[in-house]
Amino acid sequence: MLPANRAARDEPKMLLQDELDALKAERLATTPPKVTLVRQRAMEALAASGLAERAAHAGEQAPAFLLRDGYGGAFSSREALRRGPIVLVFYRGRWCPYCNIDLRAIESVFHDIRSLGASLVAVSQQTPDNSLETQRRNGLSFASLADAGGEVAHAFGLRWKVSDELRAVEEGGDMDLAAFNGDRSWTLTMPARYVVAPDGTIAYADISVDYTRRGDPSELIPVLAHLAAH
Numbered sequence: 001m002l003p004a005n006r007a008a009r010d011e012p013k014m015l016l017q018d019e020l021d022a023l024k025a026e027r028l029a030t031t032p033p034k035v036t037l038v039r040q041r042a043m044e045a046l047a048a049s050g051l052a053e054r055a056a057h058a059g060e061q062a063p064a065f066l067l068r069d070g071y072g073g074a075f076s077s078r079e080a081l082r083r084g085p086i087v088l089v090f091y092r093g094r095w096c097p098y099c100n101i102d103l104r105a106i107e108s109v110f111h112d113i114r115s116l117g118a119s120l121v122a123v124s125q126q127t128p129d130n131s132l133e134t135q136r137r138n139g140l141s142f143a144s145l146a147d148a149g150g151e152v153a154h155a156f157g158l159r160w161k162v163s164d165e166l167r168a169v170e171e172g173g174d175m176d177l178a179a180f181n182g183d184r185s186w187t188l189t190m191p192a193r194y195v196v197a198p199d200g201t202i203a204y205a206d207i208s209v210d211y212t213r214r215g216d217p218s219e220l221i222p223v224l225a226h227l228a229a230h
Helices: 013-029 031-049 077-083 097-107 110-115 128-135 149-153 163-168 177-181 219-227
Strands: 004-006 064-068 074-076 084-088 121-122 143-147 159-161 187-189 192-196 202-207
Touching: 004 128, 004 192, 013 097, 031 163, 074 077, 077 084, 084 097, 097 121, 110 121, 121 128, 121 202, 128 143, 149 159, 149 187, 177 192, 192 219, 202 219
Parallel strands: 004 202, 084 121, 121 143
Antiparallel strands: 064 074, 084 192, 159 187, 192 202
8 A cells, every 4th residue: 555645735736726726816805804814814823733744644544433424324434444445525514615616526536436446425513414415515426424523523633623713703604613513612624535445544645724725536546546456
């Protein structure tokens, strides 16, 4: 196995990143400067915290988990790994337009992922109803699992506490985490993608401290092809 970590986003990306960049430019033009500044400070503080560097990375053992989707069905990572690898996509919520674009991009390689024997699931801290709404609105063929309180995200080292400054500008707006997540902890999950090999080892890790930048979903396919061949 050839573990692969992705943390930096300095090089230009293909179609997905082009779409995200266009969205970012549009939102910068329409968002009040004060809100933009607060969001930027929060992202810089998250990067400076070193959380991404301490999160689960390639070559490590993935935490086991059991979560439910919006229909009440259970997904057990242990059971899924008996059938093959897992592609695990952590996202912030359906209120995040960057996450919605990312999820739709991952949907575009769904059949490639399945043809290589892997399971694909998305995970957020949202309630089951909001998780299901994410799945429906984006036309996803894969389940969106509800991670109450971000406990699975925490096990992977991805959960972080929203600052009081950021909460003050977001509460009651599009990013009202208490409403979407069904709790008042005001914690968030860093967007991330993992490929977990059948033995439970993380074969690929892509962690996005900057939620406006994501790796291209095509990066997942060679990792899965390598696992399928060995």
